[in-house]
Amino acid sequence: MVEFKINGKKVQAEKGEILLDVAKREGHEIPTLCHHEKLGSDGRCRLCVVEIHRGSRRRFVASCLYPVENGIDVYTDSRDVLLIRKTILELLLARCPGSDTIKNLASQYGVFDVRYTKDTDKGKCILCGQCIRACESIVGVSALCMSGKGPEKKVTTPFDEPSEVCIGCGACAVICPTGHIYIEDKDGYRTIWRKKFELARCPKCNRFHAPIEQLEFISKKTGVDMEELLICQNCK
Amino acid sequence: MNITLEQLDTISLRYIDAMSKYSKIIKICCGTGCVSSGALKVYEELKRVLTDRGLIDEVLVKKTGCHGLCERGPIVVLGDEEILYQSVGKRNINEDITALLKTIGENEIVDRLLYQGEDKGKRYISPRDIPFYAGQKRIVLSLNGIIDPEDIEEYISKGGYRALYKALLMEPEEIIEWVEKSGLRGRGGGGFPTGTKWRSCRVAHGDIKYVVANGDEGDPGAFMDRSLMEGNPHSIIEGMIIGGYAIGSNQGFIYVRDEYPLAVNRLIKAIESARSYGLLGKNIFDSGFDFDIKIFRGGGAFVCGESTALMSSIEGKSGEPRAKYIHTVEKGLWEKPTNLNNVETWACVPHIINKGWNWFASIGTPNSKGTKVFSLVGKVKNTGLIEVPMGITLREIIYDLGGGIREDKKFKAVQTGGPSGGCLPEAYLEMPVDFDSLTRLGSMMGSGGMIVMDERNCMVDVARYFLKFLVEESCGKCTPCREGVRRMFEIVNRICNGEGKKGDIQHLEELAHAISLSSLCGLGQSAPNPVLSTIKYFRDEYILHIEDKKCPAGVCKALIKFSIQPDKCTGCMRCAMECPVKCIKGAKKEVHVIDSTLCIKCGTCYDVCRFNAVTIE
Structure with missing residues (x-):
C-alpha cells in the first residue's frame, strides 16, 4: 500500500x-x-x-x-x-x-481556434496508435504500423500496400477515437486500408455480415466450423 | 588459452623491439576528415616511393586516428611528436612527397608544410607548441593520432588492457566505488554520475544484464565520438569489459551509426582482434569472467541517441523512446537491467583504473571532473577536435585554442550542446565550462558540440536552422514534440520572412514552456532550447525582425537590402564580376549600383568588396 x-x-x-x-x-x-x-x-x-x-x-x-x-x-x-x-x-x-x-x-478547455496554419493532409489521425495496438494485441494479426518520423509519421500498412495479414475485421476503425479510419461496406464488399474483402452472406437472413477472410481466421483460431460462422450474430 | 599479464608484457616488448628497428616513423592521420582531404593517397604514395628507394624497411609509415586539427588535413607527424606537417599533398602531392623524403632522409624541415597561424606569423615545428594543442589536456584522446587504431599490439604496447587486468583483480564493488569517487559523469549529454548508474544496475534484479556503448552521435558539426571510435577503439572496448565485470554483465553492445563506416570497420576489427588475443570471450585473464561485444549499426535517426530509443532500435523495433519511470538500469534491453554510457564515458574508465580515482578527481571543477572532448567548429580560426579540462573558460577555448574569430570579426555567440543546446553571448565568455554552469545559463554540455558564431550570424536564423533539424529528427511519437516543434519552426520562419507579428515572442515562450514540460524524451524536452536561449540573450534581434522588419546581421533575405555607398566605391568592378546574377552595373573607376529588383541577396558583393562599400540594410 x-x-x-x-x-x-x-x-x-x-x-x-x-x-x-x-x-x-x-x-x-x-x-x-x-x-x-x-x-x-x-x-x-x-x-x-x-x-x-x-x-x-x-x-x-x-x-x-x-x-x-x-x-x-x-x-x-x-x-x-x-x-x-x-x-x-x-x-x-x-x-x-x-x-x-x-x-x-x-x-x-477554452480552445476554439488555432494560431497556426491548419493541416489539410492529416485527416483526423492524431497518431494515438490505438488501432495498431488493437490489431496486434486483440485481433492478433499486426496488419498496421507507423511509418516515417516527425511530422511525416503516419499510420499505415507495411510499405503502404494492401496488407497480406489484414482480415478486414474493422477493429481499428471501431477503436479509433476520432473516426479517421475509412471503412466501407458496399455491394457485398468491404474496403479498408486499400484492401477489398468479400463479405459473407448469412444463409438464414441473406444479409452480408462479415468478411470471409475474418471468418476463416476465426475458424482457424477457434476450430469452429466455417458453416457455423457463416450464420450471422442475429440469426444464431 | 587465456591471456596472461606476462603475455601482454611480451607483446609490448616485442612491439617496441620491432619499432626500434625503424630509423623513422611517419604517422599519417587517417581519420575521416584527413581521408577526405586525400590522406590515403599520401599514405600509398609515400609507401610506394619508399619501397622504390629501398627504404621501406627503415622507415615505417603508419595510419593513425584523428589528430583533431581537421581543418589543416591531411596531417602528417614525423617521429614522436617532433614535426607536424599540415595539408600534405593537398596542393601538389608529388612536391609534398619529395619534401617529406627530404625530411626523412636529410632531417631537413620544410617550412611551407609547417603549421602557421591565421595571422601568417610564426611557424611551429612540433605539435606540442601549436596553441591549438598546447592548451589541451588529452586523456581520452591521449593515443588518438599516435597509435594505429587497427593494431591491438600497439595499444597493448602503450599500456593497453593493463587496466582490465588490474580491474579483474579488484572486487566489482571496489571498481564502482572508484568510478563514483572519481566524479565521472556521463559524456553523452545528461551528465548523470556514472558510478551511481553502475551501482543501480549492479543491484538491479536479473540474471542477465547488458552494457551498451552509445556511439550514435548525430549533432550537426559534431565528431567527438566518431574520432574516438576511429582513433582508439580499444579504449572503449577495455572500458566496457571493466564496466561489464563491475556491473555483472557478460554481454555488451556498441551502437554506432552506419554513416560512420570507418568507425564501424575499426570497431569490428578491434573486437575481432581482442577476441583472438583472449581479451574478449571466456575466462578473461583466467578470472572466470566472460564478456563479449556485438556491434549494432544504427540507421541514422537522431533520436536513437536517446537511451530508450536506442534500446528499441537494438531490439529490432522502430527507434521510439519510452517513458523512463522504470529506469533502464532496471528494465532496459529486452526488459533486462541495462547500463548505457556514451563511448567517451567508457573510454575514461581504463584511465581511472590505471591512474586511480583521485587522479581523475583532481582534474576539473568540484562537480564536473576530468576532461571533455569538444568539436570546435564555426567561425573560429582553428576548427577541430579538442580535449580540455572541465572548468576551462569559453574564452580560452575560442580564443586560445581556436585562435579567435575568423577575419577578426566580432564574436557574437557560441552554441553548445548540439541542436537542442543553447546560444551563449559574449557576457559569458569567462564562464567555466562544466555541466552545471552551462545548464544554469539555459544551454547544456550535450555531447560536446561547440559552434562559434560571429556578427554575420543572425540569431533568429540560427534558431530556425536548429528547429528545422529538430522537426525532421523528432521521432513523432509524442504530440508536443511532433506538433509543437514544427509550429515553433512555423513562427520563427515567419519572423525570418518578415511576417512576424506582435505577440510572437510571448507565443514562442509559452509554446516552448509547454513542450519542454510535457514531451516524452530528452529530445522534445530540450528542443525549445535554441529558441529560448536566443530569445533570452538576443531578444532585441527578435524585436528588430518583428517590429522594424530588419535583420541586423544581414542574413534574413526578406528583410535586407544591399546597396553600394558612392563615397566608398572605387569602381574596382570586383562585385560586378562576382555577382552571380549580374545585377551590379557600373563602369571602371565609376561608382557601381545594385539593381535591387534583380538582386537575389546572396551577399557575394558584400563579402568580396575590399573597401567596405557594400552595406546591408
Whole structure:
C-alpha cells in the first residue's frame, strides 16, 4: 500500500498502480486520447500529463504510465498542467481541424481556434496508435504500423500496400477515437486500408455480415466450423 | 588459452623491439576528415616511393586516428611528436612527397608544410607548441593520432588492457566505488554520475544484464565520438569489459551509426582482434569472467541517441523512446537491467583504473571532473577536435585554442550542446565550462558540440536552422514534440520572412514552456532550447525582425537590402564580376549600383568588396 496526495486530498493505492487509474477512482478528471482501458497506454498524446512534487523536486509525468509512489503530491489542474493541455489541444486541432472529437475536447478547455496554419493532409489521425495496438494485441494479426518520423509519421500498412495479414475485421476503425479510419461496406464488399474483402452472406437472413477472410481466421483460431460462422450474430 | 599479464608484457616488448628497428616513423592521420582531404593517397604514395628507394624497411609509415586539427588535413607527424606537417599533398602531392623524403632522409624541415597561424606569423615545428594543442589536456584522446587504431599490439604496447587486468583483480564493488569517487559523469549529454548508474544496475534484479556503448552521435558539426571510435577503439572496448565485470554483465553492445563506416570497420576489427588475443570471450585473464561485444549499426535517426530509443532500435523495433519511470538500469534491453554510457564515458574508465580515482578527481571543477572532448567548429580560426579540462573558460577555448574569430570579426555567440543546446553571448565568455554552469545559463554540455558564431550570424536564423533539424529528427511519437516543434519552426520562419507579428515572442515562450514540460524524451524536452536561449540573450534581434522588419546581421533575405555607398566605391568592378546574377552595373573607376529588383541577396558583393562599400540594410 502506498499513500500520497492528489490535489491536496490523501489517497491510498496499491504499490505499482498507475496514477491515472487511481486519480479516476478518486474522482479527479484527467483527459486522455491515446489511453484505452483494454489496451493500456503508450504515452503518446501527453494530454494526461500532471504535475508531481516530491520534496523540492517538481516534475511532469504522463499519468497513464506513472506508477504511484509514497509521499508524492499530485496536481491535476495546476497552471502549467492546464497550459500543457491547452497547448496540446490547439496543436491537435491545427493538425485535425475536421475532427469533432478534438473540437469538443478543445472547447472544454477554452480552445476554439488555432494560431497556426491548419493541416489539410492529416485527416483526423492524431497518431494515438490505438488501432495498431488493437490489431496486434486483440485481433492478433499486426496488419498496421507507423511509418516515417516527425511530422511525416503516419499510420499505415507495411510499405503502404494492401496488407497480406489484414482480415478486414474493422477493429481499428471501431477503436479509433476520432473516426479517421475509412471503412466501407458496399455491394457485398468491404474496403479498408486499400484492401477489398468479400463479405459473407448469412444463409438464414441473406444479409452480408462479415468478411470471409475474418471468418476463416476465426475458424482457424477457434476450430469452429466455417458453416457455423457463416450464420450471422442475429440469426444464431 | 587465456591471456596472461606476462603475455601482454611480451607483446609490448616485442612491439617496441620491432619499432626500434625503424630509423623513422611517419604517422599519417587517417581519420575521416584527413581521408577526405586525400590522406590515403599520401599514405600509398609515400609507401610506394619508399619501397622504390629501398627504404621501406627503415622507415615505417603508419595510419593513425584523428589528430583533431581537421581543418589543416591531411596531417602528417614525423617521429614522436617532433614535426607536424599540415595539408600534405593537398596542393601538389608529388612536391609534398619529395619534401617529406627530404625530411626523412636529410632531417631537413620544410617550412611551407609547417603549421602557421591565421595571422601568417610564426611557424611551429612540433605539435606540442601549436596553441591549438598546447592548451589541451588529452586523456581520452591521449593515443588518438599516435597509435594505429587497427593494431591491438600497439595499444597493448602503450599500456593497453593493463587496466582490465588490474580491474579483474579488484572486487566489482571496489571498481564502482572508484568510478563514483572519481566524479565521472556521463559524456553523452545528461551528465548523470556514472558510478551511481553502475551501482543501480549492479543491484538491479536479473540474471542477465547488458552494457551498451552509445556511439550514435548525430549533432550537426559534431565528431567527438566518431574520432574516438576511429582513433582508439580499444579504449572503449577495455572500458566496457571493466564496466561489464563491475556491473555483472557478460554481454555488451556498441551502437554506432552506419554513416560512420570507418568507425564501424575499426570497431569490428578491434573486437575481432581482442577476441583472438583472449581479451574478449571466456575466462578473461583466467578470472572466470566472460564478456563479449556485438556491434549494432544504427540507421541514422537522431533520436536513437536517446537511451530508450536506442534500446528499441537494438531490439529490432522502430527507434521510439519510452517513458523512463522504470529506469533502464532496471528494465532496459529486452526488459533486462541495462547500463548505457556514451563511448567517451567508457573510454575514461581504463584511465581511472590505471591512474586511480583521485587522479581523475583532481582534474576539473568540484562537480564536473576530468576532461571533455569538444568539436570546435564555426567561425573560429582553428576548427577541430579538442580535449580540455572541465572548468576551462569559453574564452580560452575560442580564443586560445581556436585562435579567435575568423577575419577578426566580432564574436557574437557560441552554441553548445548540439541542436537542442543553447546560444551563449559574449557576457559569458569567462564562464567555466562544466555541466552545471552551462545548464544554469539555459544551454547544456550535450555531447560536446561547440559552434562559434560571429556578427554575420543572425540569431533568429540560427534558431530556425536548429528547429528545422529538430522537426525532421523528432521521432513523432509524442504530440508536443511532433506538433509543437514544427509550429515553433512555423513562427520563427515567419519572423525570418518578415511576417512576424506582435505577440510572437510571448507565443514562442509559452509554446516552448509547454513542450519542454510535457514531451516524452530528452529530445522534445530540450528542443525549445535554441529558441529560448536566443530569445533570452538576443531578444532585441527578435524585436528588430518583428517590429522594424530588419535583420541586423544581414542574413534574413526578406528583410535586407544591399546597396553600394558612392563615397566608398572605387569602381574596382570586383562585385560586378562576382555577382552571380549580374545585377551590379557600373563602369571602371565609376561608382557601381545594385539593381535591387534583380538582386537575389546572396551577399557575394558584400563579402568580396575590399573597401567596405557594400552595406546591408
